[in-house]
Amino acid sequence: MMLGAGNSQLPAIRQAAALGYCVITVDNIPGNAGHALAHRCVNCSTVDQAGVLRAARELAIDGIMTFASDSATPAVGYVAEQLGLPGCPAAAAQVMSDKARFRAFQAGAGLPCPKFTVGRNAESMRAWLAEQQTPLVIKPVDSSGSRGISVVPEPDFDQCRRAVEYAGRYSRSGLVCVEECLSGSDVSGDGFLVNGALAAVITHKYKNKLVPRGHRLPAALSAADQEAVQRAVAAHCRALNYRDGPLDFDVMVRNGRAVVLEMSPRLGGNGIPLLIARGGGVDLIGATARFAVGDSPGVPPAIPVLRGCGSWILGSARDGRLARIASAGAMAQAVPEIFDYTLYREIGAPVAAMAHSADSLGWALFDCDSDTHYLDIVERIQRALDLSVV
Numbered sequence: 457m458m459l460g461a462g463n464s465q466l467p468a469i470r471q472a473a474a475l476g477y478c479v480i481t482v483d484n485i486p487g488n489a490g491h492a493l494a495h496r497c498v499n500c501s502t503v504d505q506a507g508v509l510r511a512a513r514e515l516a517i518d519g520i521m522t523f524a525s526d527s528a529t530p531a532v533g534y535v536a537e538q539l540g541l542p543g544c545p546a547a548a549a550q551v552m553s554d555k556a557r558f559r560a561f562q563a564g565a566g567l568p569c570p571k572f573t574v575g576r577n578a579e580s581m582r583a584w585l586a587e588q589q590t591p592l593v594i595k596p597v598d599s600s601g602s603r604g605i606s607v608v609p610e611p612d613f614d615q616c617r618r619a620v621e622y623a624g625r626y627s628r629s630g631l632v633c634v635e636e637c638l639s640g641s642d643v644s645g646d647g648f649l650v651n652g653a654l655a656a657v658i659t660h661k662y663k664n665k666l667v668p669r670g671h672r673l674p675a676a677l678s679a680a681d682q683e684a685v686q687r688a689v690a691a692h693c694r695a696l697n698y699r700d701g702p703l704d705f706d707v708m709v710r711n712g713r714a715v716v717l718e719m720s721p722r723l724g725g726n727g728i729p730l731l732i733a734r735g736g737g738v739d740l741i742g743a744t745a746r747f748a749v750g751d752s753p754g755v756p757p758a759i760p761v762l763r764g765c766g767s768w769i770l771g772s773a774r775d776g777r778l779a780r781i782a783s784a785g786a787m788a789q790a791v792p793e794i795f796d797y798t799l800y801r802e803i804g805a806p807v808a809a810m811a812h813s814a815d816s817l818g819w820a821l822f823d824c825d826s827d828t829h830y831l832d833i834v835e836r837i838q839r840a841l842d843l844s845v846v
Contacts, residue, residue, distance in 0.1 A: 459528035461490030468523035502528035519748030524725035526600035544721035572635035578617035596627030601813030640710030672766035727767035771810030780844035790840035796821035
C-alpha cells in the first residue's frame with residue numbers, strides 16, 4: 457500500500473510495480489497521476505489513520521509505505537504497528553512529522569536544536585519574541601515542502617505577526633513554530649537503517665530563498681563535517697528508537713557542529729533517491745518497498761559516491777497557464793548531461809509561481825563533476841527550457 461498518488465510519489469509507485477509487487481495507492485484526489493500506475497486505488501486521505509487502517513485490513517496488505525510525504529508518515533507507522541508489519545514505530549513517526557513535537561523531543565533528549573517557541577498567534581508569543589536578537593524562521597508545525605515558511609530578518613513584532621498568520625494558513629492544527637535561524641552549510645540526505653546502523657548519502661542543497669531548487673552529490677563538506685552529520689542523525693534515530701527503515705534528513709552544519717533541522721521516516725523528494733542510485737549505485741526506493749513487505753532491503757553498510765550528479769527543480773516565476781516548455785528531445789540535445797527529464801504539467805495546465813514544492817513543473821537530473829559544472833548545467837537548462845507562462 458502506497459500512501460500518496462501525486463507527482464512526488466510516481467518514482468516509488470513505478471519502482472514497486474517494476475519489482476513485481478501489487479501496488480495499491482491511497483489518495484483523496486482521484487485525478488492524481490499515481491492512481492493510473494497502480495493495480496488498485498483507494499479514495500482516502502493519507503492523514504486519515506482510521507480510514508487507511510480500514511482499507512489495509514479489507515485488502516489484506518503485506519506492507520505499507522509512503523514517499524516524499526511527511527504528512528503520510530504517521531498513518532504508515534500506525535497501520536504497520538496495528539497489523540504487525542515492518543515500519544517506523546508510530547510514536548516516532550508522530551514526533552518526526554510535527555515540527556513542534558520534534559523540537560520538544562530534541563530539547564528533552566539533550567540534542568542540539570535551535571531556540572524555539574510554539575503558538576497559534578504572535579500575541580501568545582510576544583514575550584518570547586521580545587527576547588530574540590537573531591533572524592527567525594517561522595513555519596507551520598505540520599506541513600512540508602516549504603509551505604507557509606518564511607524568515608523574519610529582525611524580530612520585529614509586526615513582521616512576526618504577518619509571518620505567523622501566513623504560516624497558520626498552511627497548518628492543519630493551527631500551530632506555528634518560531635525558531636532561531638541558524639547559519640552554516642544547509643545539507644540534506646537520504647539513507648536507510650538496518651538494525652540500528654545507518655547507511656546514508658549527504659547532498660549539497662541549492663535554494664532560492666527558502667525553497668530547495670536542487671541537490672548535488674557528493675556534498676561539498678569536509679570529511680569531519682560529513683562524519684558530524686552522520687553522528688547527529690544516528691543519535692536522533694537512537695533516541696527515537698527508530699532502527700529499521702528509510703530516512704530523509706535536513707541538517708545545518710558549521711565548524712564541526714551539526715544540528716538536525718528535520719527528519720522523516722521516508723525517502724525525500726526532489727530526485728534525491730534517484731541521484732543516490734545514479735551516483736552511489738544503491739536503489740533506496742526498491743529497498744524501501746522490499747523492506748515494507750518483509751523482504752531483505754539489500755542496503756550495504758555504507759553508500760560510497762562513485763560519480764557526481766545533480767538535480768534541478770523546474771518552476772515558473774509567475775502564475776498563469778503553461779503555454780510552452782521544452783520537450784525531452786530538445787532538452788537532451790541542448791544539455792546532453794541530463795539522464796532524467798520529467799515534466800508534471802501539460803500545455804494549458806494552470807501553474808503557480810514557485811513558492812513551495814507543490815508548484816514544481818518537474819525536474820532535470822544530470823551528471824556533473826563539480827559545483828562549477830553544476831551551475832553551468834543549470835544555466836543551460838534554464839536557457840533551453842523555453843518556458844512561457846501566460
